[in-house]
Amino acid sequence: MKNNVKPYSKKESIATEKEQRICREIVHYIISSDLDRIKDLQVGQLAKSYGICHSYLSHIFKKNERISLGEFLKRMKMLKCAFIMHENRDLNNIQLAEMCGYESINGFIGIFKDFVGISPGIYKKWFSAGLDKKNGKGADISNSRRPSARTS
16 A cells, blocks of 8 residues: 655745745735725736736635635625625615626626625615614615525
């Protein structure tokens, strides 16, 4: 029986530390940036800033963070969008889509729904209903489709 374990290599260890540093810096940059700075951000731009090719950056990011860089960017955009919706409930879906860097309103709504579980419109209604109870301006969410509770 052959042993498939590679012998330890100091060179591999140093490269891994460098990969981890790059990934930590990218995660920190994306999390700490506002939506306007990351709305049009692409993997290629990040890779260029580190002097590496985008496929290598995608590979090391997925290996270190266990999520693709593109998916991470998309999730962070949606999370930041949700926070913006809390701060400014008057924004419509077209404005929100533009703020997140989406040209297609349907694409934005679909991605938001995949991430949050409900459409941006219903999300805003639910949030408004909770906030506006104190001043009597609760939104009517009785006709809104609620996500079903999952049972194990």
